[in-house]
Every structure is written in structure tokens, then in C-alpha cells.
Amino acid sequence: MTQVTQQQVAEKAGVSPALVSLVMRGAPNVSDHRRRLVLEAAAELGYRPNVLARSLASRRTHTIGVVVNDLHNPFFAEVADGIQAAADEADYRLLFGNGRHSPEGEAVAVETFLEFRVDGVIVAGTLELASIEEAARAVPLVVVARSEHIAWADTINTDNEAGAHLMVDHLVAAGHRRIAHIDGGGGAGAAHRSIGYVDAMRRHGLDDHIQIAAGDFTEDTGRAGAAELLDRARPPTAIFAANDLSAIGAFDEALSRGMRIPDDVSIGGYDNIGLAAMAHLGLTTINQPSEDIGAAALDMLLQRVETGRDATEHVVLPPELVVRTSSGPPPGDPT
Amino acid sequence: MTQVTQQQVAEKAGVSPALVSLVMRGAPNVSDHRRRLVLEAAAELGYRPNVLARSLASRRTHTIGVVVNDLHNPFFAEVADGIQAAADEADYRLLFGNGRHSPEGEAVAVETFLEFRVDGVIVAGTLELASIEEAARAVPLVVVARSEHIAWADTINTDNEAGAHLMVDHLVAAGHRRIAHIDGGGGAGAAHRSIGYVDAMRRHGLDDHIQIAAGDFTEDTGRAGAAELLDRARPPTAIFAANDLSAIGAFDEALSRGMRIPDDVSIGGYDNIGLAAMAHLGLTTINQPSEDIGAAALDMLLQRVETGRDATEHVVLPPELVVRTSSGPPPGDPT
DNA sequence: ACCGGCGATTAGAGCGCTCTAATTCCCGGC
DNA sequence: GCCGGGAATTAGAGCGCTCTAATCGCCGGT
Numbered sequence A, B: 001m002t003q004v005t006q007q008q009v010a011e012k013a014g015v016s017p018a019l020v021s022l023v024m025r026g027a028p029n030v031s032d033h034r035r036r037l038v039l040e041a042a043a044e045l046g047y048r049p050n051v052l053a054r055s056l057a058s059r060r061t062h063t064i065g066v067v068v069n070d071l072h073n074p075f076f077a078e079v080a081d082g083i084q085a086a087a088d089e090a091d092y093r094l095l096f097g098n099g100r101h102s103p104e105g106e107a108v109a110v111e112t113f114l115e116f117r118v119d120g121v122i123v124a125g126t127l128e129l130a131s132i133e134e135a136a137r138a139v140p141l142v143v144v145a146r147s148e149h150i151a152w153a154d155t156i157n158t159d160n161e162a163g164a165h166l167m168v169d170h171l172v173a174a175g176h177r178r179i180a181h182i183d184g185g186g187g188a189g190a191a192h193r194s195i196g197y198v199d200a201m202r203r204h205g206l207d208d209h210i211q212i213a214a215g216d217f218t219e220d221t222g223r224a225g226a227a228e229l230l231d232r233a234r235p236p237t238a239i240f241a242a243n244d245l246s247a248i249g250a251f252d253e254a255l256s257r258g259m260r261i262p263d264d265v266s267i268g269g270y271d272n273i274g275l276a277a278m279a280h281l282g283l284t285t286i287n288q289p290s291e292d293i294g295a296a297a298l299d300m301l302l303q304r305v306e307t308g309r310d311a312t313e314h315v316v317l318p319p320e321l322v323v324r325t326s327s328g329p330p331p332g333d334p335t
Numbered sequence C: 001a002c003c004g005g006c007g008a009t010t011a012g013a014g015c016g017c018t019c020t021a022a023t024t025c026c027c028g029g030c
Numbered sequence D: 001g002c003c004g005g006g007a008a009t010t011a012g013a014g015c016g017c018t019c020t021a022a023t024c025g026c027c028g029g030t
Helices: A006-013 A017-024 A034-045 A050-058 A075-088 A101-116 A127-137 A160-173 A188-204 A221-229 A244-256 A292-306 B006-013 B017-024 B032-045 B050-059 B072-090 B103-115 B130-137 B162-173 B190-203 B220-229 B242-257 B290-307
Strands: A063-068 A095-097 A120-124 A141-144 A154-158 A178-182 A211-213 A240-241 A266-268 A284-288 A314-317 A320-322 B063-068 B093-098 B120-124 B141-144 B156-159 B179-182 B212-215 B240-243 B267-269 B285-287 B314-317 B320-322
Touching: A006 A017, A017 A034, A017 A244, A034 A063, A034 B242, A050 A075, A050 B050, A050 B285, A063 A075, A063 A101, A063 A292, A075 A120, A075 A244, A075 A292, A075 B141, A095 A101, A095 B093, A095 B103, A101 A120, A101 A127, A101 B290, A120 A127, A120 A292, A127 A141, A127 B050, A141 A292, A154 A160, A154 A292, A160 A178, A160 A240, A160 A266, A160 A284, A178 A188, A178 A221, A178 A244, A178 A284, A178 B242, A211 A221, A221 A240, A221 A244, A240 A244, A244 A266, A266 A320, A266 B242, A292 B314, B006 B017, B017 B032, B063 B072, B063 B290, B072 B093, B072 B120, B072 B290, B093 B103, B093 B156, B103 B120, B103 B130, B120 B130, B120 B290, B130 B141, B141 B290, B156 B162, B156 B290, B162 B179, B162 B190, B162 B320, B179 B190, B179 B220, B179 B242, B212 B220, B220 B240, B220 B242, B240 B242, B290 B314
Parallel strands: A063 A095, A063 A120, A120 A141, A141 A154, A154 A314, A178 A211, A178 A240, A240 A266, B063 B093, B063 B120, B120 B141, B141 B156, B156 B314, B179 B212, B179 B240, B240 B267
Antiparallel strands: A284 A320, B285 B320
């Protein structure tokens, strides 16, 4: 419980505290002899450097804070994996902050990170633009998986509008006309997926069939949204949910009404989380290269942290349609 | 980017740095007049307390580190929610460390926390006992969801053996005899679920039907384990997976072989994650009150942190069988 | 007017480390 | 044997904050 300090190690090893500091940081110009001496003393005493003191003195924490919107959403877990892998490689440590599925929660997490003086922050969530701007003034920051135009921070994401187009095009090609959308609310990228949906419907001359149910990227709202849509006088023959989680909810709602998928209703998602590939779901969805996004986000961030790059960078990756068994021709279609 | 310090706030407000410190900490004996003065100056300057410096001086970070075994496992996300809720209430901040699904990864995360001198640590994972012991010497620590007897730390978990008994009893009652188990490897509580499975099988005189496939709490190994079991000469009529995630994998494997559930094979899981309740899965499983566990873990920890309680505490909650549609009588059963 | 007492404020010494500048050490060259 | 120079080591001043002890200021009581 008691703190072992550099000082104590120094005394035990018979050297100066400064030398201990050098050894602990792996400095080059230390004689093997003394290095060994110090290392031994440290091990014997169970010395553990105090990051607080170190960071206070060096103004660097060598730590990146990652704000995750929702620990429950596998998409973020996948992005986090990518970040983690890149961080391991670069020898940075990672701290995660839980956004509790709300912008306010994320703001709290960011504030915590700022107070801890992390070297950089990655926002994988729905933090408000104003908060992002403020945070970006204090620390290098990159925003992941959003489509908004953000001037003061790096961004990396797929083209969410294009992704929505892919899905609608696919459904239309299968013969659907009454294609509804379950919105993602404030979810990362949700707004642009919604825009893309409306766009594509218009392009296909399907203006009259545009139907949107509210949602927020969760299974629960997916279920509720599907219920609402399926209860309508002219229910959709296909439902495009803003993300896989809500698609799963919609899937579940349809099933529990005794509907068959895709025979009675087709369902499309977005994200291509691992679960989507499961045989019992077979969710048609839009793939985002989540781990790559995470890894790239960390790389961009470190580049900024270490080289002090100032100009912002914006990477947009192409989304990709993944067709599985949850989509097919609409009921009554002769094809 | 530049640090605003207490000193600067003090100058601007025309008071001493010490007073600023008092105000920032919400100390009682400060006149309203000065308090306002300081607060205004702080806001104007955009002052943000430096937690590093604060913690270095006060030896308290007011932060709890939570080591999560695997960001992908919803069970941990649920536990985390419980911890988060309790932390919000107690006004402690939370930092999450990703264990990357391995004891070594968790050890790294714990080390990071110790270096940051968090006030306490919650381990929701598979960290090795030796590491736990070492960490527990340096910081108050509670271990979640494990069944091992741990002397030097608080623990909270459900009775994993009893849970396994419930599942086997249920399956036997439905008429099954060839009940196999997909192991959870080093997963939290997995060892005792396995023991419970073997125990219960013996109790029912089913020694000869004991079959265990290796696994590690993931969908992938669930799938592989099921494949291995179903390929055997006398395949099981029921599979009890060590957790829901691997049960889902097993579910998927069975389905993709054209088997029907529960008609051709029954499947049972453990954890009762949100997904398990979905209609298309309808996973029979063992419920653990995950959020309650998380909340209780934090409470125990804080009690230790704040009152310096020394004796360890061990809470064991009862597991609960949740029967859904993934389990039923074995094929060919007249019932 | 003076004093005691108490709440409000401040001075100043660290917390454990890093970093710059200064010092010491050691070696080869002359 | 002496000197220069580079490598190895150390002294010492902070980093931004908290905390203890000391000081200040104001009130009522006498």
C-alpha cells in the first residue's frame, strides 16, 4: 500500500534519483552496470512509477482516451479492437470512457479525459459538435464514424449516405417499393443514413413510400419502430434499419408476429457486426471496416500528437453491401 | 492548448491560489463573495483542474478502474452499466480497461490503473489469481462474477455450480440424457459451471453421457464446440454452453446444419444477456443479475476505499433458470 | 477601547517525477 | 603526465496542485 519512490530505489542502488528516472524511461546513455543495479533495486522494492508525477513533470501521459457511445453496441467494440491493436503497436495505453448512450454521458467522459490530460482523444459516438470543438481546442482529437463536416478535428468514417443508397438500391432491385426506414436518432452517422434513404427513394420515384419510424440505434427502438411500421394500414415490405442492433430488434418484432423473413418482410441493417453473419439471422447489411477504422483513427491521432500536425484530415471509406438471407423479393412477387 | 493554472485564476480573481483550490473542491468555509469571484475568473479563463497534480498532492484520484475481460461480451457491458450507475451516484469517475479477452491483457490494464493510482479496481474478468493478489496489495479491489475462493479481495458473483445444476436438471427433466457441455475455458466462472455440469450429470446417473468440448466464451468457439459434438458418433441431444455468447455460436452451427431447435437439439446458455430473449433465439439460460452485481461491486469497493474496511466480503447471489424456446424434449421423445 | 474567539484566508512546504545544465569520469593523443 | 572531449551521472528547479499551520479580520462581551 505504501508508495515506493524513485528516491528509495536510488538509495538502495546507490545512485541518484535522476539516474533511476533515466533507467525507468529506458534512456540510452546509461551504463549496463548501473542499469542493472537500478533494475534490481526496483524489482526488490516493488517499485511502480507514479504516472501522475511523471505526467505532471513531463506533460505527457502517453495515454489516449477513447469515448465509446455505448458499450452494448458491438460495432463500437469492433472499432475499439482496431484502436487497441494500433495502440499496442505504438506503445500507447488506452483508457475507455462510457458514454452511456447519450451525448451528455460522452461529454462527461471527455471532460474526465481532459482533466487527466490524456495526449489525445478518440470520439466514437454522438458527442455534440460544440463539445467536440471545445475539446479539440484542448487536445488532439479524432472523430470516428460520423458524417458531419467537422472542421477542427480529424475524422474517419464511411460514406453513410452512399451506404444507405446501396441498401435501398438492393431492396428496390429485389422488387420492393414500400421500403421503410427505422431512424437512428442521434446515433453516429444516423442522420446521413436517413438522408441517404430519402434520397435514394426519391431517385427511384418512390417518394410516396417514404416512411420513417423513430429509433436510437438500440434493439428496443428497433423493435418498437418495426411494430409501428407493421401496424400501419399499408405496412412496408422491407425495413431498412439505421444499424444492425435496431435491425435485430425489427427482426425480432416481425418474427414474434409470426412473420417470416424474408418471405413476409425483408430486413436490412447497417454496420455488419459479427452477429449479423449468424445463420439464424443472416442479416443483409452494409459493411463498415470497423477495425480498420479504429486502427486508422489511432494512427491519425498519434501523427497529430507526435508531429504536431495542424491541418485536419478527413478520411472517407466506401461502404459495402453484404447480402444475406434477411432480404429477398417482396411477398406476392412472381420472381 | 495552453494550461490555465490555479495561479492564473487566483491572480485574475485577486485571491490566493489556496483559495482557488478550496473553491474548486467545494470547501464549506469560503465566503459567497470570493467563491463567486473565483468561479467567474475560472470560467472566463477556461480553467480546468489538472487531475494529475491534484491527485499527486492529495493521493486520491476519485477514480475507479474497471477491467473488462471482453468488450464484445454483452454480459460485461451490463455489469458495467450497473457499476456506472452506482459510480454516478457516488460521484466517482470510471475508467475502463480492455482485457482483450486474455489474462495478460487484463494484467496490462490493471497495471495501467495502478500506475494512474486509481482509488480502487473492479476486475470483471479472468485475471489470474496471482495477479489479483498482487494488485490487491496495492489497491482496494473487488472481483466480479468469479467463483474461486479469493482471500485478499472482495468478491461478488452468482453460484456458478448451482446455476449449472439448474440447467442440467431442467434438461434432464425434459427427457434428455445425452447432454453435452461447451466449456468456457478461462472465462469468468466457467470452471465452476463445468464442475457443476459434471456434478449434476453424476447425480442423475448420467456419468457415461458426460461430454465436454473446449471453448472460451466466444461465439466462434461455441460454433466450433457444437460442430465437434454434433459430429460425434452419438451426438448429444442437448448442449449446455458455458455462456450465452457461445450458446449463440452453437445455435448457429446447429441451424446451419439444417437442424431445428429445439426439435433436433436443445441448447442452453448462461448469463441471460439481452440478446437471449430475442424471439428468433429464445435462448434458455441462467440469469445472473448483472446490473445489480455491478452496482453492488462498486458499493463494496467504495466502502472499502472510504472507510478503510479491512476484512474481505464475499457475496454470492442465487442464479435463476430462464426457460425459453431453445430447449424442449429430445427428438423421438413421445412426450 | 480592548480582548478572546472563530471563521475566512494565505504562506509555504511538499507530492514523485522529469529535464536542463552542470559536473564528474574516463580515455586516447601528444 | 597532462589535456581535451564525449559519455555518464547528478544537482536542483520546477510541473500544478493540496494541506497544515499560521495569520488576518471581524464580532460580541466587558
